[in-house]
Every structure is written in C-alpha cells, then in structure tokens.
Amino acid sequence: xxxxxxxxxxxxxxxxxxxxGTGVLWTIAGGVPASLGIIDEALAAxxxxxxxxxxxxxxxxxxxxxxxxxxxxxxxAIARVKALxxxxxFMIHTGDISHLSKPAEFDDADQIISQAGLNVHYVPxxxxxxxxxxxxxxxxxxxxxxxxxxxxxxxxxxxxxxxLVNVVNLKAGGLGNLGNEQLEWLEGDLKSRSSSQPIVVxxxxxxxxxxxxxxxxxxxxxxALGYLRRFGSVTVLNGHIHQVMQKVxxxxxxxxxxxxxxxxxxxxSAPSPGPLKVPDDKLRGMLGIASVTFKxxxxxxxxxxxxxxx
Amino acid sequence: MTIIKVLTRLLVAGVAATYLLxxxxxxxxxxxxxxxxxTFGPQELKVKAGTTVTWTNEDDIPHTVVSPNAFRSKVLDTxxxxxxxxxxxxxxxxxxxxxxxxxxxxxxxxxxxxx
Numbered sequence: 001x002x003x004x005x006x007x008x009x010x011x012x013x014x015x016x017x018x019x020x021g022t023g024v025l026w027t028i029a030g031g032v033p034a035s036l037g038i039i040d041e042a043l044a045a046x047x048x049x050x051x052x053x054x055x056x057x058x059x060x061x062x063x064x065x066x067x068x069x070x071x072x073x074x075x076x077a078i079a080r081v082k083a084l085x086x087x088x089x090f091m092i093h094t095g096d097i098s099h100l101s102k103p104a105e106f107d108d109a110d111q112i113i114s115q116a117g118l119n120v121h122y123v124p125x126x127x128x129x130x131x132x133x134x135x136x137x138x139x140x141x142x143x144x145x146x147x148x149x150x151x152x153x154x155x156x157x158x159x160x161x162x163x164l165v166n167v168v169n170l171k172a173g174g175l176g177n178l179g180n181e182q183l184e185w186l187e188g189d190l191k192s193r194s195s196s197q198p199i200v201v202x203x204x205x206x207x208x209x210x211x212x213x214x215x216x217x218x219x220x221x222x223x224a225l226g227y228l229r230r231f232g233s234v235t236v237l238n239g240h241i242h243q244v245m246q247k248v249x250x251x252x253x254x255x256x257x258x259x260x261x262x263x264x265x266x267x268x269s270a271p272s273p274g275p276l277k278v279p280d281d282k283l284r285g286m287l288g289i290a291s292v293t294f295k296x297x298x299x300x301x302x303x304x305x306x307x308x309x310x
Numbered sequence: 311m312t313i314i315k316v317l318t319r320l321l322v323a324g325v326a327a328t329y330l331l332x333x334x335x336x337x338x339x340x341x342x343x344x345x346x347x348x349t350f351g352p353q354e355l356k357v358k359a360g361t362t363v364t365w366t367n368e369d370d371i372p373h374t375v376v377s378p379n380a381f382r383s384k385v386l387d388t389x390x391x392x393x394x395x396x397x398x399x400x401x402x403x404x405x406x407x408x409x410x411x412x413x414x415x416x417x418x419x420x421x422x423x424x425x
Contacts, residue, residue, distance in 0.1 A: 064370040064388065100372060100387060126408045130372065130385040172378075172405035172413050214348070215411040272347035275370050 049295035050157045053081060053091040053118070054202070056239030057259030059127065060108045061099035066262035066275035067283060070099075074112050076308045077260040077289050081116045088291065089156060091118045094239035094257060095125025095167070095204030101137055110141075124150055125204040125240060126167040135168070151182050153189050159294055160193060162186065164203040166218045176205030176218035176240075183220060187227050198233040198294065200301070206238040208247060208254045211267035216241050225252065235292070235301045241273070243286075244305045255303050258288035284309035342366065343414070345373050345386070345406075350414035357396060359421050364393040373412065377404035 055077060062070045081091070093113070098105035113120060122142040129135035129149075139150060146152040149165040164186070166176035178186075190199075201207065207224060209217035218224075228234045234252040242264035247254040262275045263286035270276070278286060288307040295302070339361040344351045346368040355363065365375045367386040375383040375392050380402050383392035396402065396418040406412040 066370065100385060127372070130374075130408070132384075170407055170410040172403060172410055174410045213411065215409050272349070272369070274348065 049293050049298075051086060051088045051291060051293045052156075053088045053116075054094060054237050054257050054290040054292060055081075055091060055113070055260060056094040056204075056257040057096040057125065057242055057261055058093070058109050058113075059096055059099045059259065059261035060105035061102060062261055062275075064262075064275060066277045067287075070261040071108055071112065073284065073287050073308060074109070074260045075115075076284070077287070078112055078116050080289065080306070080308065081118070084291075088118060091116060091120045092161075092163070092202050092237065093120055093122045094202050094237060095123050096127045096239065096259075096261075097122065097125070099127055099261075101128055101131040101135075103137060106137065106141055121154070121161070121163060121202075122150075123163040123165055123203055124167060126170075129167060147185060148179075148182055151185065157294065159198045159200055162189065162199065162201045164201060164207075164224070166203045166205045166207070166221070171219070174219050175209070175212060175215050176203075176207075176221070178203075178218060178220050178224060183223050183227075186224055190227050190231075193231075195230045196232055198235075198301070199228060199231050200235045200237065200292075201228070202237040204238065205240045206245075206254070206256055207236050208249075210241060210245060210256070214267065214273040216267065216273070228252065233300070235303075237290075237292070242276075244288075244290075246303070248300075253300055253303075255290070257290040258286065258305060258307070260287050260289070260308070263287065338362070340364065344368055345375075345412075348373075348406075348409055348412055350375075350404075350412060353413070354415045354417070356417045356419065359397055359399050359418055360395065361418070362393055362395040363416060364391055366391050372408065373406045374408055375404055376407045377402045377416075380404075382407075 058074050059070050067073060097109045124138050128138045131137045135149065143150045149168045151163055151165050153160060153162040164178060164182065166178050169179055170177050205218055206216055207218045207221040232251055236252060236254045238256045241256050242259035242262065243266065244258055245256045263278060264273050265276050285307045288305055290303055290305045293302045339358060341355065341357055341361055341363050343363055343365045345365055348369065367373050367388060367390045370388055372385045372387050374385055381394045386392055396416060399418045399420045402416040402418065404414050
C-alpha cells in the first residue's frame, strides 16, 4: 500500500495496510483530492467528502506465466471493492480492460466489474483498440456519449472529471499522443470553468514523462497540462505502467495505479517493460486498486493504493 | 527498316528479360526478425528486392509491425508471425503501433547491381 496524504501518520499508514484491497480510493475535499484511510470505519465515517475508485489494466485474456488467472485476480479486486465500509460514488477504469480487444474479454471484464454495483467511467488503453476495426468494439461498448476516440467530461460532487484518450495515432519513435482535435476540445471544455473547481483528469498512459525509453509518457501531455495550470487543484490518474508512481508539481498531483493483472518492472530495472514474473505468493501484493477521497477545504485529493493482498 | 525492326525487337526482348530477371524471385530469400524484449532484432536490415521478411513476436505482450503507406500487420500475440515481401527498393522505416518506441528499418536494394 502506498500512502500519499501529507496528513497521514505512521499509525494510520499501518492501519491502511490492514485493508487488503485492489484499487485507489480517492476522496475530494475542499476542492482538492486527498487520500483517505478508508480501512478504518470510524475514520471513514468522519469523512465529509466523497470517494471514488480507480481500477486499471485488467488485461482480460492474458494467460502468460506472470499471471495465468487474470479473471481470478480481477474478481479478488472487485471483492475488495464490495467489502469497502463506505460505498464509493463510482469507479473509473484507466484502460487495458482487455488484452487483445476480443469480445469475450470485454464480456468477462463487464461481468466481473459489474459485480461491484458501481457506475464505471472508462478510457481505453492501447490493448482495447486492436480489433480489426481498430477500436470499433470498444467504442460500441463504452463510447456512448463520448467524442472522437472516446474522450469526455462530467461533473460529480462539484468536481470536474475529464477522461482522455492518449493511445491512438501513435507516431514512430514517440510516446502516448492526445492529438490536436482532443487538445482543442479540452481547451474549450475548461475555458468557462472557475479556477477553484477541482479537476480530475484520467487517461491510460501517464500524461507526465515517467520513462520515455519505454514509451511511458505522453508526447503532447505538456499542452494539456498547460490548460490546467490555472486550476487550484488538479489530479491526474493514469495506468499503463502496472505500478504505483506519484509526483506532485505545483497544484498538480500525478498518480499511476497498479494493474489487477500483472506487475511490470520499475523503469530501467529490466531489459524491457514486459510482464514481471514474481513468486506466486508475491503476486497479489503487486496488484491492486486505488481509492481517492475528496474533502472540502483540503488542498489535495487523498489517494490510497491498496494491494489485493498484503 | 528491317534492321531497325530487328533491333527494336532485340531491345524489347532485352528489356523484357531484364524485367523478368528483376521480378523473378531469383533469390527468393527469407529473413527472420525476432520481436523480443520490446525490440526488433535485427533492428536494421539490408535485403535484396524480392526478399520476404518474417517477424515473430516472442514477447508475452502483443505487438504490431507498421510502416506507414507500405505495410501494416494485424496484432501479433505471443508467437504470432507476419510476413511481407519487399519488391520495391527503398528504405522502409517501421514501428510497433502499440509501443511506438519500438522502431526498425528495412533497406531494400535492387537486384544484383541493376537500376
């Protein structure tokens, strides 16, 4: 488990560690997201903010040694979600729902994820757009009400949420890519908003440059962040790299979530970013979910990453 | 006139023969490129026109082989293969459209000294 809230002490962190979960739970308070110790029911009861969950990289259909049972680990993750003492408002899924964009893989994901009983907002990963028609299956299933390759925004509890797509039209030698059309839409989407409104942006590939040698970054991410600069609270949630990473830059908090399927190596620690095979008893400690809590009058959303099993 | 006709015929025959030589898979070479650890190996390849290159994905993650305006594979899952026969000389830069930091080049040369 990883704890990112400034206000958390060691004891609370340890409490969090007893909560074996599978996502990041986010709370937003006072216009700013902050991580929330939802493990402790009493603590959770004190929270006046609202909470949502992030899951990522389910990779339904993956069957290699790094995890031959990705359905099982997703089921375990969703079981953790269902067991939460306080029901989150909704879930976001930051892509790679499927491994090969096959209908049966999307079916399996839907069947398991729906058991959480939460509304889910999706953005695609590159693995979700590799059917013959390059994304038709994804757009038919998840793209209703979205624009372009599947981007959209919505408001919930006073927070503005923006789902971006940075996995299409990738250029040789490059990184993730948003493209001009989407960036212009983003600029327009933000234009009339008050700088005091908290913003949560979610996309598959990290919008910040994590490790360009492995393609872990977004070519034109800086332009998107430029539009977000005037806002007092911006939280960027990504997946893709199958491990927790966090960075705070000014008013912007960047965060990547674990996968529920298989871990990937830390940047540069292996010859390639391919699936990391770990001993069976270690795997569930490297998969997980994240919860995000937003509390009024706090500068930052609270993010708690929780492994499926400690 | 007759001489010119004969010469023309010879010339046409000569051109046709040259064309056949170039087009025929005189050296129907086959070359393999491995995709492993998110790299194409060998990353740079020099082949004669007519050569068929076959890429095989040895990673546990799917990849593609895409050269804009030239060729585009379907998604290659583990052990998936894609072949392309290079008939036109030139430099073909390609990449994996899922992991665009993966790039490679195939330089295709004309058959044995012609062109």
